Amino acid sequence: MDIIGLGGLLLLIAVMYGCLASLRRRRDQSGQRQQWRQFKSSLPAWVRSVESTTLIVIWGGLVLALFAGAMRTLGASHFTHELSQITLAIAITVVTWPIAALLANLVNWIVPPIRRANETVFKAHPGLSLRRTNAELVSLAAVASLFSLALALLAYLRP
Numbered sequence: 412m413d414i415i416g417l418g419g420l421l422l423l424i425a426v427m428y429g430c431l432a433s434l435r436r437r438r439d440q441s442g443q444r445q446q447w448r449q450f451k452s453s454l455p456a457w458v459r460s461v462e463s464t465t466l467i468v469i470w471g472g473l474v475l476a477l478f479a480g481a482m483r484t485l486g487a488s489h490f491t492h493e494l495s496q497i498t499l500a501i502a503i504t505v506v507t508w509p510i511a512a513l514l515a516n517l518v519n520w521i522v523p524p525i526r527r528a529n530e531t532v533f534k535a536h537p538g539l540s541l542r543r544t545n546a547e548l549v550s551l552a553a554v555a556s557l558f559s560l561a562l563a564l565l566a567y568l569r570p
Contacts, residue, residue, distance in 0.1 A: 458528045470511035502562035509552035
């Protein structure tokens with residue numbers, strides 16, 4: 412493994428972790444995290460299961476599609492170095508999580524029984540809304556995109 416490439420990767424991961432920890436602290440201080448846990452626990456078990464499964468399926472599909480697309484577009488021979496492959500995989504995983512969550516929210520909102528269950532529970536938790544949740548996911552996606560772009564560039568430039 413290339414020490415400079417590994418150092419760059421670790422530095423980017425540390426910066427990303429620091430940013431995410433800052434966002435988490437802000438959510439903890441405002442009580443949003445506790446509200447969200449109460450909201451999720453108020454949903455029927457089948458709704459939680461369907462929502463989780465939807466998220467995992469969409470996320471897995473996005474990760475596989477983007478990784479295969481990167482290999483096809485940029486050429487698998489360019490990513491022969493183990494560190495480049497790991498860096499690219501981390502970049503794709505990080506950027507796809509909030510996007511997958513947004514798409515899962517859309518799918519779950521389109522399905523009427525799941526939407527009704529969510530609307531019922533949202534009424535019992537006035538501080539939460541799907542709009543607010545999606546706005547937070549969009550801001551998380553923006554931050555994740557910046558870090559993923561830096562990681563992808565690192566993977567591409569350090570074959």
